[in-house]
Amino acid sequence: MSGVREEKKRQTRKAILEAAMTLFGTRGYEKTSVEQLAKAAGIGKGTIYSYFQTKSEIFLALCEDELDFLHKEMSKKANNETPLLETLVDIFMTEFRYVTRNRDFGRVFLRELVFPTELTVERSKEIDNRFIELFIPLFQKAQKRGELRADLELLFAFGHFYSLYLLTISAWYCGRLLEDADVLMLLRMLFKQALSGLAPVLSPSQQLPTNHES
Amino acid sequence: MSGVREEKKRQTRKAILEAAMTLFGTRGYEKTSVEQLAKAAGIGKGTIYSYFQTKSEIFLALCEDELDFLHKEMSKKANNETPLLETLVDIFMTEFRYVTRNRDFGRVFLRELVFPTELTVERSKEIDNRFIELFIPLFQKAQKRGELRADLELLFAFGHFYSLYLLTISAWYCGRLLEDADVLMLLRMLFKQALSGLAPVLSPSQQLPTNHES
DNA sequence: TACAAAAAATGACTGCGGTCGATTTTATTC
DNA sequence: GAATAAAATCGACCGCAGTCATTTTTTGTA
Structure with missing residues (x-):
């Protein structure tokens, strides 16, 4: 079933946004790197860019x-x-x-x-x-x-x-x-x-x- | 006389702006690097930053x-x-x-x-x-x-x-x-x-x- | 379960903006 | 002109956004 994959993607996306919410909120936008974001979301840096373009x-x-x-x-x-x-x-x-x-x-x-x-x-x-x-x-x-x-x-x-x-x-x-x-x-x-x-x-x-x- | 130094600074500043005029105009702002700008102006990259902050x-x-x-x-x-x-x-x-x-x-x-x-x-x-x-x-x-x-x-x-x-x-x-x-x-x-x-x-x-x- | 094809994840790598300590040039004083 | 102080120049270096060839995971099929 392909629904599992979709669900996982949605969760990853959510994890990225949650990490962003936390880190942008505390450290600020400029001072948060994409790599920090990836680490906080528990994924690799490259993965971020398959969810968001910038x-x-x-x-x-x-x-x-x-x-x-x-x-x-x-x-x-x-x-x-x-x-x-x-x-x-x-x-x-x-x-x-x-x-x-x-x-x-x-x-x-x-x-x-x-x-x-x-x-x-x-x-x-x-x-x-x-x-x-x-x-x-x-x-x-x-x-x-x-x-x-x-x-x-x-x-x-x-x-x-x-x-x-x-x-x-x-x-x-x-x-x-x-x-x-x-x-x-x-x-x-x-x-x-x-x-x-x-x-x-x-x-x-x-x-x-x-x-x-x- | 300290006027000589001032004059030289003015010329360098002008050279940077002229290089910028040319390169921003032809290659575009985003695609012109500060290093290219420095080279075109005939100075080092660091020097640029003693004339402009960003x-x-x-x-x-x-x-x-x-x-x-x-x-x-x-x-x-x-x-x-x-x-x-x-x-x-x-x-x-x-x-x-x-x-x-x-x-x-x-x-x-x-x-x-x-x-x-x-x-x-x-x-x-x-x-x-x-x-x-x-x-x-x-x-x-x-x-x-x-x-x-x-x-x-x-x-x-x-x-x-x-x-x-x-x-x-x-x-x-x-x-x-x-x-x-x-x-x-x-x-x-x-x-x-x-x-x-x-x-x-x-x-x-x-x-x-x-x-x-x- | 075995296998191939498609999708997703990854981190080393690239290029750039900006910094900084070392070096060169210029002005000043004797 | 020599010595010293001050100003200006420099490019190696840093951290980061974004890329891409490679690896890992998932899915469909027999």
Whole structure:
């Protein structure tokens, strides 16, 4: 029966991820070598590379699992009728705190996620997509409540908030923001700005039209 | 006289950067080793590291020079009275085309710029600041023309547009955008959205207030 | 159970980024 | 110009990510 082999492979994969969880968590990502990882998982170094293409892919797989859990938690938050702004700030701050628990951890993750190589691009898109799906129902409700324009393409709305979130994280990595509270403040401010618009309020007839593209 | 020594150092530095320009340009960043760089510059490998702390720092120094030139060119564009939206799209598209001339090139640059390590954070901030300064006068004019809210903190206005630019580049690296024209379209669309706001148009009294923070 | 074919595991090896103590070059002082 | 201090250069060396030819294990078949 070939099911035995499959099972063993799944266990090995799990062992690698568990070793990664422990070692990345304690020694940090940069200071953990693939050989240490292999030893901790009780396998040879070469074997690692028949399960993952690069060291950073192990890392992304780890994040994927945890983010999955995190996003399920968040979707509960997303279900109540709190004003959009507060919910958004809440979700992105949770994400921020998780991603930057460990500075190196977050840097590797974000670099791969935002500017992926050919190797990691598919995995990155998956993570992105899962995140996007979390927001769509949230936005739909906000539209019904009149907190968000009805003619908005929701994917672009997500992109808009997400981009401001990225900027905020970037500011944190650049040392322009130091405390959790600073991050929170900037994020809320930018989100408010995004909602109300950067241009002066015009009469509806003068309002810039919103494009619709695929 | 100690001026001779200084002069020699400047020449060595220049030789390294010229070698980098040639080799990164032809073989690509990843495929050029520091040893090759040293040989091409006619010096030992170790010497490189008394001029630059890491390989990526050489790269950033290179970009800094070129960006300096590019930004001076742009500031000419920024001086006429074209509508803000068009000027912004124009400038960011120029930047985009420059940065992504070479895919690896751009990835390394953006990763270091947006999510820098402790080693490169100062250099990254400098590049950022130079870019910011390009926009401030542009925004001031737009405010006078009534294209931008008068109560806007200009640094945050810059951040807003810059973040949308980053998102667009990220989408390109993720393979969600392929052609130059797609990038242009998304960028323009997001900028319009930012100007007009994501929330429905309310009467001025209902408008969300804009915060003022340092 | 015996045997062959396919799959999986392995660790020696390669190439690279970055370090460091030894060596050479330059500046200074008498 | 000799002696000494300081700065700059160097390449052998280290640790690590990733490869690959070889070995070991598993599976299917008779």
